[in-house]
Amino acid sequence: MISNRRIFHTNRVYVHSLGDYEYENVKQVVFDLLRKICLDNGMEECFFKDKKVAVKPNLLSKSAVERCVTTHPSFTRAACEYFVSLGAYVTVCDSPGGIYNKATFFAVGKETGTKEAAEKAGAVYNEDFGFEPCSNKEYSAYSFNIINPLREADVVVNLARLKTHALCEMTAAVKNLFGSIPGLQKAEQHARFPKKDAFANMLCDLCLINAPQINIVDAVVCMEGNGPSGGTLRKMGAVFGGADPFSVDLACSHVMGYSVDEVGTVRAARKRGLCPDSVLDLEIVGEQLDKYTCKFKRPDSNAGGIVKQIPSIFGGRLRDALERKPTVKKKKCVGCGICKNNCPVDAIKIDDGRANIDKTKCIRCYCCQEFCPKEAIEARNVFGA
Ligand code: SF4
Numbered sequence: 001m002i003s004n005r006r007i008f009h010t011n012r013v014y015v016h017s018l019g020d021y022e023y024e025n026v027k028q029v030v031f032d033l034l035r036k037i038c039l040d041n042g043m044e045e046c047f048f049k050d051k052k053v054a055v056k057p058n059l060l061s062k063s064a065v066e067r068c069v070t071t072h073p074s075f076t077r078a079a080c081e082y083f084v085s086l087g088a089y090v091t092v093c094d095s096p097g098g099i100y101n102k103a104t105f106f107a108v109g110k111e112t113g114t115k116e117a118a119e120k121a122g123a124v125y126n127e128d129f130g131f132e133p134c135s136n137k138e139y140s141a142y143s144f145n146i147i148n149p150l151r152e153a154d155v156v157v158n159l160a161r162l163k164t165h166a167l168c169e170m171t172a173a174v175k176n177l178f179g180s181i182p183g184l185q186k187a188e189q190h191a192r193f194p195k196k197d198a199f200a201n202m203l204c205d206l207c208l209i210n211a212p213q214i215n216i217v218d219a220v221v222c223m224e225g226n227g228p229s230g231g232t233l234r235k236m237g238a239v240f241g242g243a244d245p246f247s248v249d250l251a252c253s254h255v256m257g258y259s260v261d262e263v264g265t266v267r268a269a270r271k272r273g274l275c276p277d278s279v280l281d282l283e284i285v286g287e288q289l290d291k292y293t294c295k296f297k298r299p300d301s302n303a304g305g306i307v308k309q310i311p312s313i314f315g316g317r318l319r320d321a322l323e324r325k326p327t328v329k330k331k332k333c334v335g336c337g338i339c340k341n342n343c344p345v346d347a348i349k350i351d352d353g354r355a356n357i358d359k360t361k362c363i364r365c366y367c368c369q370e371f372c373p374k375e376a377i378e379a380r381n382v383f384g385a
């Protein structure tokens with residue numbers, strides 16, 4: 001069972017400008033946000049003495065800092081430094097793609113600069129790779145295996161990066177908690193919840209069970225297009241924060257130019273009354289959201305336009321047939337098998353050194369595209385576009 005953490009449900013979202021990742025600049029903004037979020041929610045500085053604080057950046061995969069796939073290490077370092085200075089025991093943790101063990105986690109930490117960031121701040125870079133089932137009947141009918149440092153923490157600090165996402169449209173605070181599930185077990189959740197809405201609801205459940213009390217989204221440089229790993233970079237120069245991950249995500253989806261219905265987790269959260277219905281009902285502290293609002297390029301997997309308008313006739317089979325599906329670009333594929341290992345329904349085979357997708361088995365979770373290190377998987381419709 002997870003500790004007694006609970007999300008502070010509030011519609012207050014803090015918006016800060018931040019032009020670069022220079023450590024002193026990041027530290028100033030992150031310290032300011034942490035102070036405000038904690039004090040506004042009754043967590044005085046003395047509260048943190050001897051508490052276990054888990055800092056959870058987005059450490060999706062072993063990718064270089066400048067690719068902006070993971071939370072920038074300056075954010076992790078600043079958050080760790082803040083809570084270490086208050087006398088907390090701080091652990092940096094996540095479960096990246098692939099097998100959940102020390103070798104993977106340390107390799108990701110080295111490449112992304114996160115391990116060094118944690119150590120510079122006097123925090124521990126997680127070495128406990130255990131997990132246990134957690135549930136909370138108040139929020140969800142399901143039980144999830146959650147990694148130990150998140151399960152055992154008194155306080156969870158959720159440090160996301162703002163990116164588009166092939167399956168979920170957007171990854172920010174709520175989606176970042178998917179990394180609480182150990183390694184390849186994440187694929188099992190895709191098989192368990194193959195429909196987009198069911199998956200988005202599961203992500204809301206998981207976020208509620210993890211109960212991150214502090215949420216900060218690194219939107220200094222974001223990703224658009226084929227996120228969360230193969231997209232293009234887009235500078236926004238902002239940081240979003242709040243005690244409530246659902247309100248923070250509503251604000252994030254707005255600045256990316258999504259309507260309130262487009263992002264699955266925001267749609268699910270609104271339906272469940274977890275966040276306001278409209279961005280106008282958020283209490284914005286700091287800069288105005290519209291200073292940053294623009295239209296992010298959508299992932300190729302987002303069929304958009306006409307396909308979405310097709311009514312659910314023939315049991316939705318027509319719409320299904322016209323929707324884009326993952327396709328391997330044979331010239332780019334090197335046959336490494338990473339996509340195969342992350343496919344939840346065993347729809348990928350490696351034939352003659354190239355990946356091959358069985359479209360009859362595929363549930364369009366886009367894990368293969370997310371983890372392919374060669375950007376060799378794209379979403380194509382029946383016309384090959
Ligand atoms: S992960 Fe990418 S490069 Fe590796 S086998 Fe799959 S498609 Fe090919």
Ligand code: SF4
Binds near residue numbers: 339345347348363367
């Ligand atoms: S082939 Fe790719 S999109 Fe299809 S189920 Fe497997 S990982 Fe998901």
